[in-house]
Amino acid sequence: MLTFGRQVYAVLAKDALIERRTKDAVSAMLVFSLLVLVTFNFALDLRTEIMSAVGPGVLWTAVLLGSTLGLGRTFAIEREQGTLDGLLMAPLDRSALYVAKLLGNVGLMAIVLLVSVPLFAVLFDVALNPGPLLIILALGTLGFAAVGTLFSAIASHTRAREVMLPVLLFPVIVPILIGVVQATGLALGSTTARDMPWLSLLLGFDAIYVSLGALTFGHALED
């Protein structure tokens, strides 16, 4: 367990250091998410009465599209630099690598949400219910990152890896997308987290996706 934790920390610290220096992923994710939000703001006339129905879709579309850029870089950058082989020939537990990359992606998505959600509230004049919303954002982010991390490894084998990731990712995350949009819609009202049935769905799919990711990740990395 100590080795597992040490290896997760090593990969996470390395990725964080590189991202802090280059800001490649986070800048692309942020800019793209914000552009989508601003575009929707101009394109849609969201009156208050339809806000809870349409608003969550707008928010998660922006977050998902922006995050896909970062998720796609998870392993593409390792493969392009030739460092993936260095990781694979090291005595690095494949599950530890998955968990480290997953946590890194959750962190990147959290930064995007930290900026996007307040901007969404301002642009669309929405009153947020922070308690339930935080839980929903956390569960949604974990689910997207769990699938995205696994599929980023699979897509990195392909030549058109940047194109392949959304093609692989979007059909599989439909249950999470539905859950998170519905739950966010309820959170925009005055509902408490305890009353939201969609949270159970999100929790269930998160558990399934994280478990599947950790178990199958080693195979996904093999040529």
Next chain:
Amino acid sequence: MEAQSPSLALSQAIEPPGPDLDAPAALNASRIVRRYGGALALRGVDVVLRQGESVALFGPNGAGKTTLIRVLATLIRPTSGTLVVGGEDALRNASRARRLLGVVGHQTYLYGDLTPVENLRFYGRIYGIADLDARIDTVLRDVEMEHRADSPVRTLSRGMQQRVALARAILHQPLVLLLDEPDTGLDDDAQERLAALIRRWADLGGAVLFASHHIEWAARAADRAVVLREGRVASIVGPPIRDARDLFEAYRDGAGVLSRAVPAAC
């Protein structure tokens, strides 16, 4: 008897004991076959690396050198065959075998945005190396890169990157070093230092297999040589290699065994 990794610091001077054919096998690969779709890249290759010896791997482009090294490095699984590293079945328990392997490939496996020290620290943490900072200082001194230890790798020349890649490969004091054209990008001085490093690694009790196209250089670093052709072992030279001309002939002919007292497997 379980094989032991070289435990001395590389920079320590020792007397070269020379190759010992009775030394325990550090790596034993048997009947390795690797198929890519319909194409056979390796057609039943046997390799035995004994502790204390360095072996050069030659062959024309497409002979299977890189594929063989990638199989031995556990980067790709063979279609069939067995691989034992330091007594560990590397196909069943790859993680334990990987601790005994140090690899330099066509790529450096280094992160361009990190410095040599940061790269080595990352890999050192993965390997769980004790007293890591001291070990990093030692290997950077061994490859004479301490003066650029804090420069981002992407700012280093190809030859310097190759030296840091070598430092990464020996960081955890592996029993077996697998080097795929390690002399690429190195100037004459650096090539000589690399040859000395290979010799010393073997003298310290490790085993080294390196692929190269530079026969004269390889003759100075290797105890014996294996020539691959079309995925098969075509020739074996040594031990010892008396003259680079032996290698030229074996490479050109690609047939016949020029070995003296070589075991059944190469």
